[in-house]
Amino acid sequence: MAHTINTTQPTSGGNPMENKKAYQERMEAELREWQAKIDVLKAKADKAQADQKLEYEEEIEALREKQEQVRERLEELQDAGEDAWQEVKAGLDAAWEDMRAATDRALDRFK
Numbered sequence: 001m002a003h004t005i006n007t008t009q010p011t012s013g014g015n016p017m018e019n020k021k022a023y024q025e026r027m028e029a030e031l032r033e034w035q036a037k038i039d040v041l042k043a044k045a046d047k048a049q050a051d052q053k054l055e056y057e058e059e060i061e062a063l064r065e066k067q068e069q070v071r072e073r074l075e076e077l078q079d080a081g082e083d084a085w086q087e088v089k090a091g092l093d094a095a096w097e098d099m100r101a102a103t104d105r106a107l108d109r110f111k
Helices: 016-047 050-079 085-109
Strands: none
Touching (some): 016 050, 016 085
């Protein structure tokens, strides 16, 4: 069964605090989806032969590091005040895009 990660980022508009909350919820959902993808790769790694298992494990570790960067940025966003959250969002968007691209590459590589 194929899973897809929605790569559309939330848009701004309306009440800034409502947008912040919606954005946070969206990013938290994305993190859960990415964790599921990493779990799929981990299951494949567990079944792989030794040489390929090492490749899986290296890719999984890289994804976990990127996932942690997104989590850290999300925590910064949660702590940011109404005036500062747009600035924090820019860093989170960059980390999010990096994680999305790395996840796509890993899934394509280990089909």
